[in-house]
Amino acid sequence: MPQPDRHYNTYSKTLIIVMQEIYAHNCPLCGGKGEIFYQFKKRIYYQCTNCNGIYVDKNLIPDKKSEIKRYKEHINDVENKGYQNFVSPITSRILQDYSKKNKGLDFGAGTGPVIAKILKDKNYNIELYDPFFYNHPELLEKKYDYIACCEVIEHFHKPKKEFLLLKKLLHPKAKLYCMTDLYDKSIDFHKWYYKNDLTHVFIFHKNTIHWVKKEIGFSDVTINGRLIVFSK
Numbered sequence: 001m002p003q004p005d006r007h008y009n010t011y012s013k014t015l016i017i018v019m020q021e022i023y024a025h026n027c028p029l030c031g032g033k034g035e036i037f038y039q040f041k042k043r044i045y046y047q048c049t050n051c052n053g054i055y056v057d058k059n060l061i062p063d064k065k066s067e068i069k070r071y072k073e074h075i076n077d078v079e080n081k082g083y084q085n086f087v088s089p090i091t092s093r094i095l096q097d098y099s100k101k102n103k104g105l106d107f108g109a110g111t112g113p114v115i116a117k118i119l120k121d122k123n124y125n126i127e128l129y130d131p132f133f134y135n136h137p138e139l140l141e142k143k144y145d146y147i148a149c150c151e152v153i154e155h156f157h158k159p160k161k162e163f164l165l166l167k168k169l170l171h172p173k174a175k176l177y178c179m180t181d182l183y184d185k186s187i188d189f190h191k192w193y194y195k196n197d198l199t200h201v202f203i204f205h206k207n208t209i210h211w212v213k214k215e216i217g218f219s220d221v222t223i224n225g226r227l228i229v230f231s232k
Helices: 006-024 064-073 081-086 088-097 114-121 137-141 159-169 206-217
Strands: 034-040 043-048 054-056 103-107 125-129 144-150 170-179 220-224 227-231
Touching: 034 054, 081 088, 081 114, 088 114, 088 144, 088 170, 088 227, 103 114, 103 159, 114 125, 114 144, 125 137, 144 159, 159 170, 159 206, 206 220, 206 227
Parallel strands: 103 125, 103 144, 144 170
Antiparallel strands: 034 043, 043 054, 170 227, 220 227
């Protein structure tokens, strides 16, 4: 009986390791090729050559304990007027687009669910979901007329999976309201405050947003500063 070729087996194992290393840096949103975009000390960011998303090396993604600790450091007082003004691009649009009879979801509500507070004060029907602080998975089995997702999408470890979920949660013609800082070439990434939060693991570019619209299957998207509105 012929014996296994040890040289061939070694070559095969080496090839597998090389291929794994190549694909390890692929974009977690679209699967495109990632090239090193920024490196400072041990912090490494890649940029996708396909959708232009910027993301951290997978080994730098924080674990659950580290994420919770960071989120609890946020000073999110729902009664604070400055905080209420900060989220007003989303709350103003929802109040403009929907009424009390519509059903909404604050997805990624965090430790200070200010969006839900503002809308509930006006007798709007909105539920709260957060995997750490309002973990009610039964809410992910329902459908909504609108979803608010404020300062959340930059925390997605698996952005494609999360966007597919968000789209599934929406009724036909419903809307997803997101707020995040978008990167463009005018920004000095080294000095940019937005990258300094270590839980910001995926940063969006306008091209990335349009990739989401097309490939996830939204009918439309509008970008107005930090406010991004996807329509199903």
